[in-house]
Each structure stands twice: as structure tokens, then as C-alpha cells.
Amino acid sequence: MKLVVGLGNPGLKYQKTRHNVGFMVIDEILKEAGVSARFDAKFNAEVAVLNFQGKKLCLAKPSTFMNLSGEAISKIMNYYDIPMEDLLVIVDDVNLETGKLRLRETGGHGGHNGLRNIIGLLHSENFKRVRIGVDNNPNIPLDQYVLGQFTSDQFITLSKAIMHSKTIVEMFVEGVSYKDIMTKFNTAL
Numbered sequence: 001m002k003l004v005v006g007l008g009n010p011g012l013k014y015q016k017t018r019h020n021v022g023f024m025v026i027d028e029i030l031k032e033a034g035v036s037a038r039f040d041a042k043f044n045a046e047v048a049v050l051n052f053q054g055k056k057l058c059l060a061k062p063s064t065f066m067n068l069s070g071e072a073i074s075k076i077m078n079y080y081d082i083p084m085e086d087l088l089v090i091v092d093d094v095n096l097e098t099g100k101l102r103l104r105e106t107g108g109h110g111g112h113n114g115l116r117n118i119i120g121l122l123h124s125e126n127f128k129r130v131r132i133g134v135d136n137n138p139n140i141p142l143d144q145y146v147l148g149q150f151t152s153d154q155f156i157t158l159s160k161a162i163m164h165s166k167t168i169v170e171m172f173v174e175g176v177s178y179k180d181i182m183t184k185f186n187t188a189l
Contacts, residue, residue, distance in 0.1 A: 001049075001055075001056040001057065001058055001080055001082055001086065002055065002056070002057050002058070002082075002086045002087075002088070002172060002173050003057075003058045003060065003073075003076060003077060003080070003082045003086060003087050003088070004026070004029075004057065004058070004059050004060070004088045004090065004169050004172070004173075005022070005026075005059075005060045005061070005062065005069070005072075005073055005076075005087070005088070005089050005090065006021075006022030006023045006024070006025050006026035006027075006059075006060075006061055006090045007019075007022035007023070007062065007066055007069050007089065007090065007091045007092070007114045008020035008021070008022050008023030008024075008061060008062075008066065009065050009066050009147075010046075010061070010063045010065065014147065016149050016150065016155075017146065017147050017148060017149055018092055018094075018134035018145065018146045018147070018148060018149075018150065019066055019092055019134075019146040019147055020092075021090070021091075021092045021132045021134060021158065021161075021162070022061075022089070022090040022091050022092065022132075023061050024158075024162055025090045025130075025132075025162050025165040025166060025169070026059050026060070026061050026090070028162050028163070028166055029059060029166055029169060030048060030059060032166070033050060033052065035048050035050050036048065037059060037060075037061060039063060042075065042079070043060070043062075043072050043075045043076050043079070044062065044063050044064050044071060044072050044075070045060045045061060045062045045063050045064070045072035045075075045076065046060065046061040046063060047059070047060050047061075047076065048060075052170075052173050053170065053173055053174055055173050055174070055175075057173050058076060058080060058082070060072065060073070060076055066113060066114040067113040067114060067116075067117055068117055069114040069117055069118055070114075070117040070118035070119070070120060070121030070122060071117075071121060073087070073089075073118055073121070073122070074121045074122060077122075084122070084124060084126055084127055085128075087127045087128065088127075088128045088129070088130065088168075088169065088172050089115070089118065089127060089128070089129045089130070090129070090130045090132065090165060090169075091112060091114060091115060091129060091130070091131055091132070092112075092131075092132055092133075092134045092146065093110070093112070093131035093132060093133050093134065094133075094134055094135065094136040094142065094145070094146065095110065095133075095136070096131060096132070096133025096134075096135070097133045097135050098133050098134055098135040098150070098154045098157050098158060098161075099132070099133055099154075099157035099158050099160060099161040100132075100133035100161070101130060101131070101132060101133070101161055101164060101165065101168075101185050101186070102130075102131040102133070102186060103128070103129070103130055103131070103168065103178070103181060103182040103185055103186055104128070104129050104131070104182075105126070105128050105178055105179070105182070106125050106126045106127070107125055107129070108125060110131075115129070128172070128178050130165050130168055132158075132161050132162075132165060133161070134146065134150075134158075135154070164185060168181055168185060
């Protein structure tokens with residue numbers, strides 16, 4: 001089973017904010033599959049387990065708020081016995097322009113508290129990730145900026161990144177080499 005986790009904050013207040021692009025990707029995959037995620041208290045996350053292109057896939061949106069995302073991820077991985085190589089995390093990145101994608105097989109947290117928590121609780125930096133650019137504004141404190149909404153122009157650009165991210169997830173589930181996926185999406189966009 002593959003585990004794909006979108007990071008974000010729960011609740012309508014945060015639904016379309018920059019910090020929630022991971023949730024947006026998961027929601028798009030669920031919508032296309034005609035499936036809903038349900039809150040599962042044992043994981044403290046919204047989870048959907050489905051057959052996706054003939055393979056088992058667990059999609060998750062932690063309900064722990066961004067900075068504690070690793071708690072839900074470690075519980076899901078332990079419960080379903082998912083190895084690290086079958087984990088993909090989708091996260092916002094203020095160091096990339098809006099809609100720009102950067103895929104990595106490993107790496108540090110880059111100042112992102114959600115990734116910091118995941119790395120700490122999994123005791124590893126060796127998990128795949130899709131970083132989606134949300135840009136930055138030095139005139140707005142970072143915590144306020146990431147909890148702000150996209151402009152309409154930014155949202156058009158972001159929509160393309162969400163569709164590309166959905167394709168990345170499909171290729172990941174199919175078993176395409178992540179190096180090949182990285183080559184395609186890190187250079188093409």
C-alpha cells in the first residue's frame with residue numbers, strides 16, 4: 001500500500017489558504033475517484049483507503065494542524081505497516097514561486113514546521129515529497145502569509161500545479177521510479 005499525505009490545517013477557515021495546498025491535491029484526487037475521506041480518531045486524520053489503478057492507496061489529511069502532521073503520519077504508517085519508500089508527502093513551499101513544483105526523495109525541512117515534525121517523529125528525512133510553491137511576501141509576517149488566501153491569478157497558476165501533482169501521485173502509485181518522476185516534473189515546469 002502507498003500512503004500519500006497532503007499537509008494543511010483542518011477547518012473551513014483554512015480551506016483555501018496557502019498552507020493547505022497539500023489538502024487541495026488530496027481533495028482533487030478524492031473528487032476524481034468519487035470517494036470521500038472520513039475522519040478516523042485512531043489516526044487523528046481524514047483517511048480514504050481505495051483501489052487506485054489496481055493498487056491499494058491510502059490518502060490522508062492530518063487533522064492535527066500543520067505543525068503536528070507527523071503524529072498522524074506515523075500512526076497510519078504503523079497501523080498499515082507502510083515502509084518509508086511508499087510514503088509521499090505533498091506540502092506548500094514559500095521558497096518557490098506560486099505553482100512551481102519541486103520533487104525530492106529526501107531532504108531537510110527547509111524551515112517548514114510540518115516537515116520538521118514529520119522528520120522528527122519518523123526519525124528520517126528519507127521520504128518522498130512534492131513541494132508546491134506558494135511564493136512569499138516579505139512585507140507580511142510568514143505565519144500570516146501562509147494562512148492567507150491566493151489571489152485569483154495565483155489560484156489559476158496553482159490549479160495547474162494541483163493537476164500536475166495529481167499526475168505525480170498517479171505515477172507514484174503505478175510504481176514509476178521516483179527519479180523518473182522527478183526528472184519529468186522538476187525540469188518541465
